[in-house]
Amino acid sequence: MAVGVLVDLTKCIGCGSCTVACKMYNGNKWIDNRVPSSGEKAELADENWTVVKKHKVSKTSVSDSDPKEVWRFVKRQCLHCKDPGCVSSCFAKAFQKTEEGPVIYYPHNCVGCRYCMLACPFSVPKFEWNKTIPVLTKCMLCAGRLKKGELPACVSACPTNVMKFGEREALLAEAKRIIADDSRYVQYIYGEEEAGGTSWLYISDMPFEQLGFKMNVPKKPITRYSSKYMHFTPIFGAVWGIILTGIYFFTKRRAKVKKEAGKKDT
Amino acid sequence: MVTWRRKPSIKIHLLVKGLKMRPDNSDNIIDLKNDENPEILVKQDNEGAVSRRNFIRFAAGTGIVAVSAVGCGGPAGGEGWFPAQYNEQGNFPPHVRGRVPINPGNVSITRDNAKCILCGQCTEACSKMEAVMFHYELPLIDDIPCINCGQCSLWCPTGAITEVDDTARFLEALEDPNVHVVVQTAPSTRVGLGEEFGMPAGTNVEGSQVAALKALGVDTVLDTNFAADLTIMEEAKELVRRLKRELDEPIPQFTSCCPGWVRFCEYFYPDLIPNLSTTRSPMGILGAMIKTYYAEKRGIDPKNIFSVSIMPCTAKKYEAVRPEMNNVGRKLGDPLMRDTDLVLTTRELARLIKMRKIDFLNLESAPYDKMLSEYTGAGAIFGVTGGVMEAAVRTAYTFITGENPPASLLEFQPVRGLTGMREAELEIPSVGKVNVAVIAGMGNAHKILDQVRAGKSKWQFVEFMACPGGCISGGGQPRTALPPSPELHTARIDSIYSLDEKSTIRLCHENPEIKTVYKDYLGEPNSELAEQLLHTHFDKDYHKHLTPKKSV
Numbered sequence: 001m002a003v004g005v006l007v008d009l010t011k012c013i014g015c016g017s018c019t020v021a022c023k024m025y026n027g028n029k030w031i032d033n034r035v036p037s038s039g040e041k042a043e044l045a046d047e048n049w050t051v052v053k054k055h056k057v058s059k060t061s062v063s064d065s066d067p068k069e070v071w072r073f074v075k076r077q078c079l080h081c082k083d084p085g086c087v088s089s090c091f092a093k094a095f096q097k098t099e100e101g102p103v104i105y106y107p108h109n110c111v112g113c114r115y116c117m118l119a120c121p122f123s124v125p126k127f128e129w130n131k132t133i134p135v136l137t138k139c140m141l142c143a144g145r146l147k148k149g150e151l152p153a154c155v156s157a158c159p160t161n162v163m164k165f166g167e168r169e170a171l172l173a174e175a176k177r178i179i180a181d182d183s184r185y186v187q188y189i190y191g192e193e194e195a196g197g198t199s200w201l202y203i204s205d206m207p208f209e210q211l212g213f214k215m216n217v218p219k220k221p222i223t224r225y226s227s228k229y230m231h232f233t234p235i236f237g238a239v240w241g242i243i244l245t246g247i248y249f250f251t252k253r254r255a256k257v258k259k260e261a262g263k264k265d266t
Numbered sequence: 267m268v269t270w271r272r273k274p275s276i277k278i279h280l281l282v283k284g285l286k287m288r289p290d291n292s293d294n295i296i297d298l299k300n301d302e303n304p305e306i307l308v309k310q311d312n313e314g315a316v317s318r319r320n321f322i323r324f325a326a327g328t329g330i331v332a333v334s335a336v337g338c339g340g341p342a343g344g345e346g347w348f349p350a351q352y353n354e355q356g357n358f359p360p361h362v363r364g365r366v367p368i369n370p371g372n373v374s375i376t377r378d379n380a381k382c383i384l385c386g387q388c389t390e391a392c393s394k395m396e397a398v399m400f401h402y403e404l405p406l407i408d409d410i411p412c413i414n415c416g417q418c419s420l421w422c423p424t425g426a427i428t429e430v431d432d433t434a435r436f437l438e439a440l441e442d443p444n445v446h447v448v449v450q451t452a453p454s455t456r457v458g459l460g461e462e463f464g465m466p467a468g469t470n471v472e473g474s475q476v477a478a479l480k481a482l483g484v485d486t487v488l489d490t491n492f493a494a495d496l497t498i499m500e501e502a503k504e505l506v507r508r509l510k511r512e513l514d515e516p517i518p519q520f521t522s523c524c525p526g527w528v529r530f531c532e533y534f535y536p537d538l539i540p541n542l543s544t545t546r547s548p549m550g551i552l553g554a555m556i557k558t559y560y561a562e563k564r565g566i567d568p569k570n571i572f573s574v575s576i577m578p579c580t581a582k583k584y585e586a587v588r589p590e591m592n593n594v595g596r597k598l599g600d601p602l603m604r605d606t607d608l609v610l611t612t613r614e615l616a617r618l619i620k621m622r623k624i625d626f627l628n629l630e631s632a633p634y635d636k637m638l639s640e641y642t643g644a645g646a647i648f649g650v651t652g653g654v655m656e657a658a659v660r661t662a663y664t665f666i667t668g669e670n671p672p673a674s675l676l677e678f679q680p681v682r683g684l685t686g687m688r689e690a691e692l693e694i695p696s697v698g699k700v701n702v703a704v705i706a707g708m709g710n711a712h713k714i715l716d717q718v719r720a721g722k723s724k725w726q727f728v729e730f731m732a733c734p735g736g737c738i739s740g741g742g743q744p745r746t747a748l749p750p751s752p753e754l755h756t757a758r759i760d761s762i763y764s765l766d767e768k769s770t771i772r773l774c775h776e777n778p779e780i781k782t783v784y785k786d787y788l789g790e791p792n793s794e795l796a797e798q799l800l801h802t803h804f805d806k807d808y809h810k811h812l813t814p815k816k817s818v
Contacts, residue, residue: 010405015367020382025358030380037379039370056408071408157384159364160404205405 002082002101002199003146004168005155006175007075009204009211010185011162014038014052014073018154018163022050022077025142025153042076046128049139050077050154057210072204074211075162077154078103078124078139079191080199085222089119094136101168101199102141110135121195121217141199168199175203196221359383366392366399366418366427367410373430373587374414374580375741381426387749388418388427395734396526397709401534402812409811411533413708415526415732416580416611416741420750429580429611429742433618436608439572440483446566448486449479450552451576453494454649454737455612457761458578461746462616463626468757470765473631478615479576480632481624488560489634490575491641493552494648494657495774496783497523500800501545501654502661502774503791505727509666509697516541518718518725521654522804523547525585526732530708532808535715544801548648549575549582550591552638553605554799557594559787560638568594574608576615578649578740581732583609593799611742640779643766650759651706651736652681652688655729659692659702661774662727667695676772684735684752684759686710689725701725707734738762 016038023030023037028047030037035045042051053074058067084103087095094110097103105125116125116136128134142152150156155163164171172192179185190202194217202208209215218225316324363386368377392399395417402411419427439445460469476487501521507513522528522542531538546554553575557568575582585591586606595603610618619626644660647653656678663671680690681704688704701724705711711730717723733740735755747754771777788796 013367013404013406014410015365016379017362017364017384020365020379020384021358021362024362024384032379069408071406071410153358153362157362157364159386159389160400 001099002168003141004080004101004166004171004199004201005141005152006164006166006171007200007202008162008164008178009072009074009202009206011160012052012073012075013160014054014071015159016052017157017159018075019048019050019052021153021157022139023047025145044076044124044126046126046130046134046137048126049137050075052076053212055206055211057206059206070206072206072211074213075154076212077200078141079122079194080139080141081195081221082197082199083195083221083223085119085121085195086116086125088223088226089115091115098143100143100146102143102146103138104140104143105136105138107135112136119222121222122214168201171201175201179203193219195219196224359385362386364389366412368427369410369412372410372412372414374583375412375416375419375427376430377427379426381424383424383426385423387421387423391417391421395707395709396530396732397712398530398533401815403815407811407813411812413526413529413533413732414581414584414741415708417733419580419741420739420743420745421748423748425745429613430583431614431617432583432608432610433614433621436574436610436614436618439574439608442572444570445572446486446570447484447572447574448488448556448560449484449574449576450488450490450493450549450556451475451479452490452549452578452582452649452737453646453653454578454740454743454758454762455576455615457649457738457758458612458743459616461744462613462620465627466757467747467754468759468761470761471626473633474626474629475576475615476634477629477632478619478624478626481629482618482622484574486560486635487632487639488552488556488637489639489641490548490552491645491648492638492777492779493548493555494645495642495777495780496551496555496800497545497548497648498644498654498657498661498774499780499784499791500551500796501543502658502665504543504545505658505662506665507792509700509726518723518728519543521658521729522802523648523654524731524737525579525581525588527708527711527730528804529581529584529808530711530732531715531730532805533812534809534814535719536806536809538715538718539804539806541718542804544803546591546593546800546802547582547585548645549577549585549609550593550605550802551800553586553591554593555638555783557603557605558597558799559783563637568598569600569603572607573605574610575606576610576612578612578737578743579609579733580611580741582742583611585609588805590802590805593802597798612740613742613744616744638779638783640777641769642774642777643769643772644774645777646765646769647762649737650682650762651731651734652678652683652704652729653736653762655681655702655704655727657774658727658729659700660772663694664773664775666697670773681729682759682763684755686734687713700727702727702729704729704731706731706736708732735759 019037026049031047035048036042037048038052040054042053044051055072055074056069057072059070060067080101080103084097087097092109092111094106095103095116114127125136125138127136151165155165175189179187184205186204186207190208190213191198191200362384365382365384366388368375389399396415398411398413439447456470456472456475457468459475460471461467479487505519508515508517508519520541553573556573557571561568561571586609591605592601592603594605595601644657647656660671660675663675681688686707687710690702692700694700703714703725714728738758739750739755784790
């Protein structure tokens with residue numbers, strides 16, 4: 001029973017309503033002079049939890065053999081993995097995955113180590129480098145609105161219905177039906193298996209690698225890579241403690257013996 | 267040391283007295299205002315004074331509460347210590363409705379993201395009034411469809427959408443001593459500009475506008491109304507030639523003065539481009555005349571002329587940079603030379619006047635410069651919807667019959683008003699019945715265009731204006747009424763019609779200056795030189811940037 005959002009990139013006209021709604025709901029500042037939130041130079045940043053990035057890609061159609069430039073707009077934000085790397089990397093429990101789907105960040109737990117930034121395969125968490133007491137920031141899928149039965153702010157603002165909010169499994173089935181029915185779509189659902197599956201799913205008519213999507217993200221959840229040896233941590237701790245204690249007694253005794261031997265000599 | 271210790275206690279006492287925290291002891295209350303010596307107060311009453319220790323306790327306690335309150339604020343969706351309602355984001359409206367897409371490369375309009383509140387009024391204006399947004403199939407191709415009309419900027423309640431500000435380039439040209447700055451002012455800026463300075467809607471500020479431009483340091487101020495007369499000469503002649511089948515172009519003839527409409531036609535009805543009149547807009551025509559006729563007569567090198575037009579319109583900014591708008595440049599062998607170098611909207615002109623601290627309300631009226639500025643009543647009404655039609659019909663009547671039109675055509679009521687689509691039928695001897703129609707707002711255009719496309723049209727001449735009410739409510743006009751109301755439009759329209767009624771000459775072909783220009787320079791309407799300078803062609807490939815929806 002986890003929620004998700006299906007993004008149909010063919011419907012996006014690049015108006016940036018979602019970025020405005022995100023800023024309005026989360027009270028983030030406009031930093032367009034530093035990092036724009038829409039356009040060709042748009043990037044996720046501490047104040048930009050979602051951005052709409054413009055991509056110019058070349059398209060070869062059946063009727064026209066010459067490749068033609070087309071514009072596509074890609075909305076980016078936290079994908080809310082089913083098994084998130086940020087959550088497993090955070091020893092302070094500042095990142096927590098909820099049952100409903102959103103991955104929530106609690107700044108008062110955060111110690112500012114930024115392991116999450118390394119753990120995230122999509123480079124989503126951003127650090128407030130400009131602040132005196134910085135914390136991490138990222139999209140939280142408007143978990144507060146979801147609790148009240150409302151749509152995430154960005155989804156509610158879209159004039160062309162690019163995004164559809166619902167239950168992830170139902171949306172996945174719908175996405176599969178859409179791309180099977182329409183041959184113009186790329187036969188791939190981004191987010192179905194990336195990093196073990198994400199709450200946000202994307203379908204597109206242009207190849208994802210041309211639209212700035214990371215295609216080398218492992219299909220296996222990020223947490224699986226470390227779980228093999230990380231579950232030895234308590235045993236390792238205990239054993240290491242015993243070894244160190246043993247060495248301590250050994251060296252102590254050796255020093256004592258040496259001291260006594262020295263006394264005898266004199 | 268003693269005085270040092272006493273001083274703070276006086277201050278604390280006064281503070282506490284002011285807060286009325288002291289137990290009410292009327293015997294000890296002293297009116298502080300009348301008390302000239304606070305030392306007496308200390309001697310008489312130090313029971314109510316807060317000791318230093320208590321004050322520090324109080325301050326520290328407040329500090330702990332304040333720090334705790336600050337620490338409680340979590341992000342939206344987070345679970346802080348305070349109840350949920352304090353964690354809620356305050357300024358998010360109950361429902362948001364999106365906004366129009368604006369390409370960063372748009373030469374006409376721009377948007378300040380930080381001011382947008384997602385009220386959705388721009389999408390309403392764009393989709394309902396202008397039938398652009400939502401009227402194309404997705405996915406996009408390689409353009410964000412926009413007809414540059416700027417109506418969204420008039421409806422935007424926070425002023426997030428504005429015209430692209432070109433005032434800096436204008437000021438730069440004014441400061442260059444080698445550049446001869448020529449400004450032309452559109453028919454409808456004179457009834458709008460006054461509103462920026464608190465005058466009632468529709469006030470005619472023609473003279474003050476010229477005076478303000480002179481005060482800004484412009485070398486010559488000309489009137490686009492003259493070019494409107496010239497446009498009519500060319501367009502009416504073209505209409506007559508189409509009606510008499512002398513031209514191999516289809517009927518009905520569409521006007522092409524409105525750049526928003528031209529772009530709309532190129533996007534959505536590319537098959538009807540041959541119907542568009544090849545006559546350029548008054549701005550384009552005057553731009554061409556300034557760099558040829560005016561330059562020759564004044565003995566100025568056209569390269570040193572910086573031609574600026576003050577327009578009520580954001581789409582004119584786009585028209586000026588269209589690749590084919592370099593007729594003079596092509597004639598003189600310098601294709602990079604633009605006919606119109608810069609377009610400023612009415613709002614930008616007002617901003618310049620305010621920036622230079624010109625007292626607009628008390629300016630003494632100044633006349634337009636002689637040459638290319640005399641106009642007739644027919645040219646004046648170009649600024650309102652139906653005006654081009656009325657002016658063209660008057661002159662076309664004369665071109666066909668050789669005599670001046672009857673009085674009914676001078677007050678051609680059926681094409682006047684604020685309704686989106688108006689029709690009229692008139693009898694012209696030797697041609698017979700002529701059906702004309704007037705469209706304002708592209709949302710009303712589909713009805714006629716679909717019929718023309720199907721070959722079922724009864725019209726011979728159709729006027730299209732992208733903005734409701736015509737140029738008087740163009741996207742560059744003052745935003746003094748929000749949303750723009752019909753009363754505002756009517757006031758501006760009435761002001762323009764009264765200009766026509768007051769004028770002694772009400773027919774374009776009787777304008778003495780027009781006669782001079784044709785005699786001295788152009789020859790006759792639709793002559794070879796006129797075709798070269800005053801006519802244009804349209805982009806038949808522009809529709810490839812989008813896929814129009816089949817049914818609206």
